[in-house]
Amino acid sequence: MxxxxxxxxxxxxxxxxxxxxxxxxxxxxxxxxxxxxxVQIPSWDARLFDLAKAAESKDYCDEICGVAKQNGVEVTxxxxxxxxxxxxxxxxxxxxxDGFAAPEVRGNPAARQxxxxxxxxxxxxxxxxxxxxxxxxxxxxxxxxxIYPWPQRPAGLVETAFDExxxxxxxxxxxxxxxxxxxCYEIHPGEDLHDGITxxxxxxxxxxxxxxxxLYDPSHYCLQALDYLDNIDIYHERIKMFHVKDAEFxxxxxxxxxSGYQSWVDRAGRFRSLGxxxxxxxxxxxKLSSYDFDGWAVVEWECCLKHPEDGAREGAEFVRQxxxxxxxxxxxxxxxxxxxxxxxxxxxxxxx
Numbered sequence: 001m002x003x004x005x006x007x008x009x010x011x012x013x014x015x016x017x018x019x020x021x022x023x024x025x026x027x028x029x030x031x032x033x034x035x036x037x038x039v040q041i042p043s044w045d046a047r048l049f050d051l052a053k054a055a056e057s058k059d060y061c062d063e064i065c066g067v068a069k070q071n072g073v074e075v076t077x078x079x080x081x082x083x084x085x086x087x088x089x090x091x092x093x094x095x096x097x098d099g100f101a102a103p104e105v106r107g108n109p110a111a112r113q114x115x116x117x118x119x120x121x122x123x124x125x126x127x128x129x130x131x132x133x134x135x136x137x138x139x140x141x142x143x144x145x146x147i148y149p150w151p152q153r154p155a156g157l158v159e160t161a162f163d164e165x166x167x168x169x170x171x172x173x174x175x176x177x178x179x180x181x182x183x184c185y186e187i188h189p190g191e192d193l194h195d196g197i198t199x200x201x202x203x204x205x206x207x208x209x210x211x212x213x214x215l216y217d218p219s220h221y222c223l224q225a226l227d228y229l230d231n232i233d234i235y236h237e238r239i240k241m242f243h244v245k246d247a248e249f250x251x252x253x254x255x256x257x258x259s260g261y262q263s264w265v266d267r268a269g270r271f272r273s274l275g276x277x278x279x280x281x282x283x284x285x286x287k288l289s290s291y292d293f294d295g296w297a298v299v300e301w302e303c304c305l306k307h308p309e310d311g312a313r314e315g316a317e318f319v320r321q322x323x324x325x326x327x328x329x330x331x332x333x334x335x336x337x338x339x340x341x342x343x344x345x346x347x348x349x350x351x352x
Contacts, residue, residue, distance in 0.1 A: 001289055001326035006297035007319035008038030008076045010243065013301050013308060015045045024048045025067055032072030034309075035316030039068065040136070040298050043078045043123050044100075051119065054126035061129035075130060076296040077241065080123045080137040081186065086116035087172075088140030088165050088192070116140075117168070121175055128179040134240050134295065135176070136184045136215050139165065139193040139202065165192055166205030169212075176211040184215040184241040195226060196234060203238075213240040216288075217300065218279050219247035223269035225257060229283055236291040243300040244319055246277030264304040271302040273311035274318040285322045297323060 020026035043051045053060045082100040098106045105111040127135050143161035176183045185193050193199050216239045221228035249269040259267035299315040
């Protein structure tokens with residue numbers, strides 16, 4: 001068995017215009033000070049990271065990693081959540097997602113998609129330069145507006161959507177293989193890959209590509225009323241990354257999974273800071289450890305109630321307490337009778 005690494009922190013929810021969150025040097029110092037050993041970089045945030053330069057220059061990547069190390073943390077992964085979202089956008093969401101793209105491609109879906117593919121590709125090359133073996137992203141979505149089967153979906157609609165999604169991602173996955181980097185899709189509502197079944201539909205269409213993998217985040221499963229522990233048993237061979245995020249689901253007579261268009265604080269299902277929700281992290285860490293997961297436990301802070309800095313500080317300690325330093329020997333080794341093959345045969349009544 002292997003020991004999970006951590007705690008680490010996804011910086012997307014913390015980057016900002018005020019110190020210490022407005023530069024790579026200061027935010028990594030802060031992360032170390034509040035208890036983290038690693039940080040996951042939102043590759044789109046120019047205050048922290050220059051993705052184009054990282055894709056071209058190993059020296060720049062060495063500099064980024066060097067600053068982090070000097071400040072007491074390690075770069076765990078790069079994220080292209082926002083860019084990956086734009087690899088596939090249904091027209092209903094064109095305007096809503098345009099803000100994720102560079103200004104020069106907004107209002108032009110074809111140019112925006114090409115830009116998104118280039119961004120994810122750049123992140124894969126940057127990951128290679130940084131010696132990172134996993135990359136996290138979103139799949140994007142073409143079928144999501146049809147998630148509920150009313151009006152009745154025309155035959156072949158979903159299949160066509162997934163065929164196209166796979167067509168767009170296949171070359172990216174091939175590039176990932178050339179770079180030696182796993183693409184870990186965060187399984188997430190709003191993406192066509194939002195549960196195990198949809199991941200399988202996609203995986204089949206990319207010919208079970210070895211670089212097509214999962215980021216496991218139990219909060220998104222809790223809010224779908226999906227068995228997040230059984231999910232590990234089913235998909236552990238494809239789970240290469242781990243977001244540690246808590247959630248709670250409290251349905252009432254007025255609302256359930258869909259939550260009636262309410263704001264986050266008023267929803268039946270909502271994200272919480274670590275330890276404040278319903279997720280059984282002791283069981284999750286045990287299962288992942290038993291399956292030899294040795295990646296990073298990365299805190300993704302999203303809470304509708306608690307201040308982010310409090311959530312970050314508490315989250316580091318929460319993960320530290322849950323990481324299992326796996327044993328190198330059996331608990332009952334003290335009772336080893338020192339038997340051999342002949343003794344085993346005698347115990348079983350086998351002659352000769």
